[in-house]
Amino acid sequence: MDRRSINLALQGGGAHGAFTWGVLDRLLDEHWLDIAAISGTSAGALNGAALQAGLAAAKGRHARQAARENLAHIWSEVGQVSDSAIVRWLCSFSPVPRAMERWAEAFSPFAWLDSMTRMFSPYDSGPFYTNPLRGILKNMPYPQLGAEGGTRLFVNATNVRTGQPRVFSDAEVTVDAVLASACLPTIYRAVQINDPLTGRMEEYWDGGYSGNPSLWPLYAPGLPRDIVLVNINPLRREALPKTPAAIADRVNEVSFNTALLSELRAVYFVKRLHDEGRLEGKVMKNVLMHMILDDTLMNDLSARTKILPDPGLLQRMFAAGQVAADSFLEQHAGDLNHRDSVDFAALFPRAAPIHPSVDTPARPR
Numbered sequence: 001m002d003r004r005s006i007n008l009a010l011q012g013g014g015a016h017g018a019f020t021w022g023v024l025d026r027l028l029d030e031h032w033l034d035i036a037a038i039s040g041t042s043a044g045a046l047n048g049a050a051l052q053a054g055l056a057a058a059k060g061r062h063a064r065q066a067a068r069e070n071l072a073h074i075w076s077e078v079g080q081v082s083d084s085a086i087v088r089w090l091c092s093f094s095p096v097p098r099a100m101e102r103w104a105e106a107f108s109p110f111a112w113l114d115s116m117t118r119m120f121s122p123y124d125s126g127p128f129y130t131n132p133l134r135g136i137l138k139n140m141p142y143p144q145l146g147a148e149g150g151t152r153l154f155v156n157a158t159n160v161r162t163g164q165p166r167v168f169s170d171a172e173v174t175v176d177a178v179l180a181s182a183c184l185p186t187i188y189r190a191v192q193i194n195d196p197l198t199g200r201m202e203e204y205w206d207g208g209y210s211g212n213p214s215l216w217p218l219y220a221p222g223l224p225r226d227i228v229l230v231n232i233n234p235l236r237r238e239a240l241p242k243t244p245a246a247i248a249d250r251v252n253e254v255s256f257n258t259a260l261l262s263e264l265r266a267v268y269f270v271k272r273l274h275d276e277g278r279l280e281g282k283v284m285k286n287v288l289m290h291m292i293l294d295d296t297l298m299n300d301l302s303a304r305t306k307i308l309p310d311p312g313l314l315q316r317m318f319a320a321g322q323v324a325a326d327s328f329l330e331q332h333a334g335d336l337n338h339r340d341s342v343d344f345a346a347l348f349p350r351a352a353p354i355h356p357s358v359d360t361p362a363r364p365r
Contacts (some may be wrong), residue, residue: 004336005034006226006290007218008051012042012182012208012256013232014306015078016298018314020047020230021071022321023292028064030329033336037152037223039167039214041207044230045155045181049137049145049173050074056147069141075318077136079311122189131188137175146173154217156207157181160190165210165259166202167217168193180204208256215263219285226336228328230321231293233257235347239299249302264289265351268344272354289342290335292328294320 010020024047027033035055040048054067122129137143146153148171155168157180168177180191183205190203207213218227233253241250267287273279274286297320305313332341345351 001030001032001333003032003034004226005036005224006228006336007037007039007223008035008048009213009215009218009227009229010038010040010044010048011212011230011232011260012040012044012206014043014184015314016232016301016306016317017043017047018075018078018317019232019294019297019321019324020044021075022318022323023230023325024051024071024321025068025318026322026325026329028068030333031064035151037154037218037220039154039156039217040181041156041211041213042182043232044213045178045207046074046133046137047071048153048155049178050140052151052153052173053140053145053147054142055151056149057142057144066142073140074136075314077139079314122185122187129189131179133179133182134175137178145175145178146171152223154214155181156211156214157183157191157193157204158207158210159195160185160203160205163210165207165214166195166204167211167214169217181207211259211263212256213260215260215267215287219287221285224337225285226288226290228290228292231291231295232298234293234295234298235261236295237299245302264344265348268348268351269354271340271344272351276354288335288337288340289344290328290332290340291342292321292324294324 008024010017020043027035035051038048038052040046050070050073051067054065054070055063057063058066137145152170153173155173155177157166157168157177158164159166168174168181174193176191176193179188180193181204183189183191185205190205192201192203194200195202212233215227215229233256235257237250237253241247267289270279270284271286273284279286297317328341335341
């Protein structure tokens with residue numbers, strides 16, 4: 001295979017981000033494949049930071065091994081933090097009869113944690129508050145974030161005050177920036193980071209509220225056209241959610257996919273303009289989109305497993321990510337740097353036709 005270069009867009013989704021770990025581990029096998037840039041949110045930011053720091057710390061084959069070690073460290077530590085006796089005890093009864101599912105939802109650790117977060121805030125813990133992700137990031141085998149040169153890194157967070165996304169890039173990517181991107185406000189305190197544009201300390205929450213992940217940083221002229229999106233939030237669920245937990249899960253997925261779908265729709269619109277030859281001489285990048293996903297697996301899971309994982313789940317997700325990446329490479333490696341592998345017409349079957357006057361809107365009379 002001739003050498004090819006891509007950008008990665010890594011979604012957030014809590015412990016389901018271990019799927020992305022498996023995808024990245026498999027992609028690192030392919031020495032013909034260069035990763036030019038990464039845009040990540042929440043768990044995607046953790047994966048992106050571990051990958052970029054490893055690649056920047058070493059050269060050649062050693063760089064890929066360093067990235068693998070960082071990723072394995074992140075998810076091994078997440079599994080240890082999350083692994084509790086009660087989670088293992090409940091999992092030992094799986095699968096449960098369908099009639100027992102709602103009982104399990106009501107008395108599961110997730111329901112307990114959900115109730116606790118409705119009554120208590122992370123600010124109620126006073127001086128005893130800690131964010132376990134900080135130590136996990138600082139103790140990576142190759143912990144230096146924000147290294148200049150090589151693979152670029154963009155990390156997405158949401159400004160609490162304005163509701164606007166902030167994308168930290170390159171040297172701006174610190175441990176605090178990654179923690180901000182992964183800051184679910186019912187569990188973690190907002191992360192304070194100085195904003196040079198406003199001249200003030202701003203508070204940030206999870207980047208998934210404003211971009212999961214943001215694609216637009218990957219449109220930069222110096223980056224390749226190809227964006228490989230690793231999906232861990234299912235775009236479609238055929239079954240109608242009917243229980244309170246299932247309804248809440250789907251609301252969560254829809255809200256965290258909204259910004260991404262808007263960007264993908266914009267990409268499709270630009271593609272149609274390019275196909276009609278209406279952007280000749282204009283600076284507007286016609287990116288090539290690809291997706292690595294396993295919607296069958298993700299439809300079997302829920303928001304409960306995002307925040308209360310166990311090592312068995314993480315290994316299952318890792319293995320599924322490797323299989324999904326392997327399938328993608330087998331089917332679409334030849335598409336990279338040449339054509340889209342995403343079927344936009346199927347993704348947006350009701351896309352509005354482009355009006356002939358789109359470039360020159362009519363003036364009001």
